[in-house]
Amino acid sequence: MTATATFHDLKDASVYITGxxxxIGADLTDGFLGQGAKVAFIGRSDASDFVDAMAEKHGRAPLFLQGDITDTDRLRATVAEAAEAHGPVQVLVSNAANDKRHNWLELTPEEWDSLLAVNLKAYLFAAQAVAPGMISAGAGSIINFSSISYMMGNAGYPAYTAANGGITAMTRSLARELGPDGIRVNALAPGWVLTEKQLEKWATPEGLAAHLDRQCLKTHLEPRDIVDAVLFMASATSRMMTGQCLVVDGGVVTTG
Incomplete structure (x- = not known):
């Protein structure tokens, strides 16, 4: 990760990241550690090797809390553990998601509930879990990952696009709820970021060329493009920005 800016107020900040x-979640952890923040994150799979790599790179290890974000009790418990270790959470980044492709005609109610639990429900309860500490402090930044997929009306994963539309709407409502307490709530809608998962599963040469043709900027997005935007939204540099959905997609969709 190449540092393009230093946000001095993020040094020693207590940051909690889902996934x-x-x-991209790993790049976010890396990016916040590079700013000197104290990072805790939840994930289902063992991340010991990643924690060791981050400790070697930054001289401090992130706190890995194993769990499933759809288990609300465990999610709440990990937020409490993060607060115990690093102080009350000052920055929440709800990043974890599942963009599994599915045929809406064959989707079962159980599959729908499972996808919405990951892609929407957990976002609300993560915000709920960090809110008391932020309210006591009179400040905080909550950043919810959405996606341009719902803005484009993409086919192939309607539960995912429905959830992302819901994330943006919920973000605006929570900004109203929490604004009087000095807490900012924003969403980030990335375009097609070429992670290893995307390259392995869905990024065909034809698909990449077609998407690049839609972009104003003729360069594919990289994880650092998203990390830099999140750091800005987490920092007091964006102190009067709330209730917004920031699009970082190279110019595919337009907002406003």
Whole structure:
């Protein structure tokens, strides 16, 4: 990860990231550690090797809390553990998601509930878990990952696009709920970021070329493009920004 800016107020900040041990989440953990933050993250799979690598790189290890974000009791417990270790959470990044492709005609109610539990429900309860500490402090930043997929009306994963539309709407409502307490709530909608998962599962040469043709900027997005935006939204540099959905997609969709 190449540092392009230093946000001095993030040094020693208590940061909690969902899915912070893999994919873009791992890059977020790396990015916040690079700013000197104290990072805790929840993930289902063992992340010991990643924790060791981050400790070697930054001289401090992130706190890995194993769990499933759809288990609300465990999610709440890990937020409490993070607060115990690093102080009350000042920055929440709800990043974990599942963009599994599915045929809506064959989707079962159980599959729908499972996908919405990951992609929407956990976002609300993560915010609920960090809110008391932020309210006591009179400040905080909550960043919810959405996606341009619902803005584009993409086919192939309607539960995912429905959840992302819901994330943006919920973000605006929570900004109203928490604004009087000095807490900012924003969403980030990335475009097609070429992670290892995307390259392995869905990024065909034809698909990549077609998507690049839609972009104003003719360069594929990399994880650092998303990390830099999140650091900005977490920092007091964006102190009067709330209730917004920031799109980082190279210019595929337009907002406003």
């Amino acid at each position: 912070g041990g893999s994919g």
